[in-house]
Amino acid sequence: MSGIARELAERALEAAPPGDGALARAESERSLMLRFARSQPTQATSVEDAGVEVAVVRDGHVGRASTNAEDDEALAACGRRAAEAAEAAARAGGPGPYPGLPAGSSPRGHEGHDPETARLDPVLGGAALEAAFSAAAERGVEAHGTWTVGEVEHAVASSTGVSSAERVTDAFMKVVCIAPRGRSGYASGVAVAVGDLDPPGLAARAAELAAAPGEPAELEAGKYPVVFEPAAVGELLELLGHCAFNGLLHAEGQGALAGRLGTRVAAAAINLSDSPRYGSTLPRSFDAEGVAKAPLPLIQDGVAHSVVHDTASAALAGGRSTGHASAPGGDPFGPTPSNMVMVGGGATGAAALARPVERGLYVTRLWYGNIVRADEALVTAVTRDGTFLIEDGEITGPATDMRLTDGALSILASVQALGSRAELVSDGELYGRRYARGSVCPPLRCAAVRFTGAAG
Amino acid sequence: MRTRHERVAVRDGAVEALDRGEDEGVGVRVRVGGAWGFAATRQATPSGAEEALHRALNVARTQPASTGAELAHEPPARGEHAGPCLEDPFAVSLEDKLALLGAADGALRSQPGLAVARAELSALEVQTQFASTEGALYSQRLTECGAGLMATAFDAGGAQVRSWPASHGGSVAQAGFEHVRGLDLAGTAPRVAEEVVALLTAPDCPAGPTTLILAGEQLGLQLHESVGHAVELDRVLGREASYAGTSFVAADEIGALRYGSPLMNVTADATSAGGLGSFLWDDEGVEGQALPIVREGVLRGFLSSRETASEIGLTRSGGCMRADGFARQPLVRMTNVNLEPGEAGTLEDLIADTPNGVLLDTNRSWSIDSRRLQFQFGAEAAWEIRDGRLGRLLRNPSYAGVTPQFWGSLDAVCSAPEWRLASVVNCGKGEPGQLARVSHGSAPARFRAVEMGVA
Numbered sequence: 001m002s003g004i005a006r007e008l009a010e011r012a013l014e015a016a017p018p019g020d021g022a023l024a025r026a027e028s029e030r031s032l033m034l035r036f037a038r039s040q041p042t043q044a045t046s047v048e049d050a051g052v053e054v055a056v057v058r059d060g061h062v063g064r065a066s067t068n069a070e071d072d073e074a075l076a077a078c079g080r081r082a083a084e085a086a087e088a089a090a091r092a093g094g095p096g097p098y099p100g101l102p103a104g105s106s107p108r109g110h111e112g113h114d115p116e117t118a119r120l121d122p123v124l125g126g127a128a129l130e131a132a133f134s135a136a137a138e139r140g141v142e143a144h145g146t147w148t149v150g151e152v153e154h155a156v157a158s159s160t161g162v163s164s165a166e167r168v169t170d171a172f173m174k175v176v177c178i179a180p181r182g183r184s185g186y187a188s189g190v191a192v193a194v195g196d197l198d199p200p201g202l203a204a205r206a207a208e209l210a211a212a213p214g215e216p217a218e219l220e221a222g223k224y225p226v227v228f229e230p231a232a233v234g235e236l237l238e239l240l241g242h243c244a245f246n247g248l249l250h251a252e253g254q255g256a257l258a259g260r261l262g263t264r265v266a267a268a269a270i271n272l273s274d275s276p277r278y279g280s281t282l283p284r285s286f287d288a289e290g291v292a293k294a295p296l297p298l299i300q301d302g303v304a305h306s307v308v309h310d311t312a313s314a315a316l317a318g319g320r321s322t323g324h325a326s327a328p329g330g331d332p333f334g335p336t337p338s339n340m341v342m343v344g345g346g347a348t349g350a351a352a353l354a355r356p357v358e359r360g361l362y363v364t365r366l367w368y369g370n371i372v373r374a375d376e377a378l379v380t381a382v383t384r385d386g387t388f389l390i391e392d393g394e395i396t397g398p399a400t401d402m403r404l405t406d407g408a409l410s411i412l413a414s415v416q417a418l419g420s421r422a423e424l425v426s427d428g429e430l431y432g433r434r435y436a437r438g439s440v441c442p443p444l445r446c447a448a449v450r451f452t453g454a455a456g
Numbered sequence: 457m458r459t460r461h462e463r464v465a466v467r468d469g470a471v472e473a474l475d476r477g478e479d480e481g482v483g484v485r486v487r488v489g490g491a492w493g494f495a496a497t498r499q500a501t502p503s504g505a506e507e508a509l510h511r512a513l514n515v516a517r518t519q520p521a522s523t524g525a526e527l528a529h530e531p532p533a534r535g536e537h538a539g540p541c542l543e544d545p546f547a548v549s550l551e552d553k554l555a556l557l558g559a560a561d562g563a564l565r566s567q568p569g570l571a572v573a574r575a576e577l578s579a580l581e582v583q584t585q586f587a588s589t590e591g592a593l594y595s596q597r598l599t600e601c602g603a604g605l606m607a608t609a610f611d612a613g614g615a616q617v618r619s620w621p622a623s624h625g626g627s628v629a630q631a632g633f634e635h636v637r638g639l640d641l642a643g644t645a646p647r648v649a650e651e652v653v654a655l656l657t658a659p660d661c662p663a664g665p666t667t668l669i670l671a672g673e674q675l676g677l678q679l680h681e682s683v684g685h686a687v688e689l690d691r692v693l694g695r696e697a698s699y700a701g702t703s704f705v706a707a708d709e710i711g712a713l714r715y716g717s718p719l720m721n722v723t724a725d726a727t728s729a730g731g732l733g734s735f736l737w738d739d740e741g742v743e744g745q746a747l748p749i750v751r752e753g754v755l756r757g758f759l760s761s762r763e764t765a766s767e768i769g770l771t772r773s774g775g776c777m778r779a780d781g782f783a784r785q786p787l788v789r790m791t792n793v794n795l796e797p798g799e800a801g802t803l804e805d806l807i808a809d810t811p812n813g814v815l816l817d818t819n820r821s822w823s824i825d826s827r828r829l830q831f832q833f834g835a836e837a838a839w840e841i842r843d844g845r846l847g848r849l850l851r852n853p854s855y856a857g858v859t860p861q862f863w864g865s866l867d868a869v870c871s872a873p874e875w876r877l878a879s880v881v882n883c884g885k886g887e888p889g890q891l892a893r894v895s896h897g898s899a900p901a902r903f904r905a906v907e908m909g910v911a
Contacts, residue, residue: 125518403825
């Protein structure tokens with residue numbers, strides 16, 4: 001599909017009224033997703049789609065319109081709708097706050113495309129499912145999960161000189177194994193190349209967690225030391241992305257880092273950045289406004305360093321876009337990091353992290369995370385698919401799932417140690433047109449995390 | 457399927473968003489043996505559909521063997537249907553929409569102390585042409601429209617938010633622009649702004665077991681999370697275990713599971729006028745129905761598809777299969793899951809009948825475990841109830857509970873004249889992800905000994 005998005009973007013820009021600037025962003029997607037449950041296939045979805053969004057600026061207002069049609073008439077109509085919207089906004093409100101489309105830049109390339117993955121071979125998917133079913137059966141559990149591959153092309157062209165395109169692939173597999181008595185375990189993998197997934201290994205890991213012997217221990221609500229696996233760390237970082245590193249909330253004074261940049265917000269061992277071309281991430285070159293992405297420190301040695309901006313939030317804050325627009329003209333919910341990377345520490349693994357813990361929890365993943373109050377970074381989520389009790393430095397057996405309700409920054413402030421092996425984690429959520437994301441996270445140990453009760 | 461949407465938002469006197477979109481395409485769903493295959497293409501032509509058919513067959517055939525259940529019988533759906541829409545929202549000029557939102561935004565900002573004022577409206581039209589090898593052939597057009605306000609204020613003590621008529625997109629109905637005109641955003645805005653500023657200095661909502669009155673959006677979301685999702689039959693059967701989760705409800709518990717108190721009567725109703733979960737046919741060609749889910753506190757039914765209904769021995773699907781656009785296959789989704797009205801009179805009557813308690817308003821946060829058992833909600837505002845009267849405004853209210861115990865504590869539901877629909881427009885489920893839009897009808901209801909102040 002090479003070049004579909006670039007061609008669409010260029011044709012749409014050419015057809016759009018100029019306004020005070022115009023931009024066309026196009027995306028094309030080819031993807032395949034296989035789902036399974038109870039060690040049987042349940043759903044298979046193959047998508048081929050492409051679309052374009054046109055943004056026209058008039059007197060500081062942005063009008064946007066989108067279509068997935070590709071004929072000249074449809075593209076011209078799309079441009080007209082965007083221009084009409086911008087004109088109507090300008091007539092209604094006088095000069096608007098949008099400072100104008102960013103100038104063209106030269107995004108750096110990356111190695112985020114794998115031709116084998118782009119074949120979207122359903123036979124590979126079928127084999128992955130068979131491997132998961134087999135590994136689960138060997139351990140007397142059932143396998144549930146997802147295997148998916150996709151190829152996406154993004155392109156942005158604008159009247160201010162942006163002309164960028166990139167092709168990326170992604171592959172994701174997760175396995176949730178459930179034992180006859182209801183205990184579950186989770187493992188997932190995400191990569192640019194489908195060949196880097198390990199379906200039998202993932203299934204074996206998930207099955208091992210599900211088949212752990214013993215009755216789950218029930219813990220009272222309270223504060224406990226916790227060892228978080230990378231998937232759980234990734235969920236916490238995702239929530240922080242929305243409430244702390246979100247440049248719009250920050251500029252409005254509602255973000256969790258408002259007034260705290262340059263101050264200690266996390267343990268000194270915490271180093272977190274947004275690194276769009278880090279080795280094991282899903283790389284990206286530019287954002288929805290065509291602004292080149294570049295590494296951005298978020299927390300350095302525990303000190304809050306930056307938040308992320310699109311052009312609109314940067315104008316509000318008096319700064320510059322950091323290349324985090326998810327929509328031309330800005331997202332009403334604000335920009336968030338796309339490629340977070342947390343630097344690991346010296347611990348060799350989960351066992352080493354658990355060793356100093358007298359009584360605490362080992363958490364494989366967090367689920368249904370939500371922000372309770374953004375300005376406090378107060379979040380809630382439940383543990384799921386692999387929660388264990390740590391006693392006297394050993395992971396001794398299963399524990400019931402618990403509800404975490406605590407400040408995400410407070411949790412990072414209580415980090416005592418990090419594992420040496422950081423891995424790319426993703427929840428694999430793909431709403432709308434495909435945009436795979438993930439964070440690179442190590443496992444870590446926190447001194448005290450607040451749990452408000454049992455869950456599930 | 458052909459979809460049109462529009463979203464207009466004004467923030468602090470400036471236009472924040474003016475988005476208009478449309479897309480069109482074909483989704484083909486096939487079954488080979490027991491395995492499903494689905495393929496989508498934007499090429500809405502005979503050759504495009506044929507190519508999608510081949511892809512769907514190919515992915516179905518390359519999966520491991522499956523032992524899917526037979527599909528429950530359904531007479532082929534044929535005909536045309538258009539949902540209610542008096543004033544086409546796409547025919548209303550942008551100028552009129554911006555004027556309406558501008559007036560509301562201005563009325564919000566007339567109150568000193570606001571940090572952010574926001575007013576928004578949205579419209580959606582979905583046209584579906586459905587055909588099956590069983591002989592179904594229908595077309596259906598559904599139109600949705602809605603609007604809302606949000607005001608934010610903050611000081612050193614933190615940020616407070618008030619939304620109206622609801623958070624998360626406001627009040628959206630299956631209707632035309634007449635629904636937006638009927639909301640009187642500008643007329644209500646001063647009270648909304650006044651309340652958010654008052655919240656800055658309001659005391660925190662006390663913690664501990666409390667008598668709780670829920671209404672509107674928050675009661676709708678309570679129904680959504682702890683009843684609607686829990687009775688989706690695909691979850692009950694383990695089909696969604698790896699993502700949305702399972703359910704504490706078992707498939708063989710119809711007639712046996714005590715879900716709540718005898719005052720709890722819940723209906724899944726695809727015929728509720730104005731409901732976002734209303735339609736004549738679902739995306740599997742099954743006629744929309746009104747089905748009892750809970751009667752006098754006992755489980756009576758599930759939300760189902762033709763396959764899941766058949767799997768547990770039901771003779772007919774509940775007609776709950778819906779797809780989020782042409783590029784997604786239909787899933788078991790909620791129709792309007794409604795709490796039937798009771799006999800407790802008006803909200804004022806219910807408050808007068810409550811010596812001590814709290815009235816909660818407007819959702820702010822939500823989370824529930826993967827079996828739909830333990831939940832936690834936060835709301836924008838609360839009012840204490842003392843001696844049967846509303847008292848002080850309280851900030852940062854939150855509560856938690858366990859589904860059957862919580863619904864078991866239901867001891868009063870207001871009467872039919874108080875019954876309203878509330879919308880949920882961001883219900884995520886499925887992989888690739890799908891957002892569904894649904895409404896929940898309820899009248900204010902009272903729950904005893906609810907654990908407050910958990911967050």
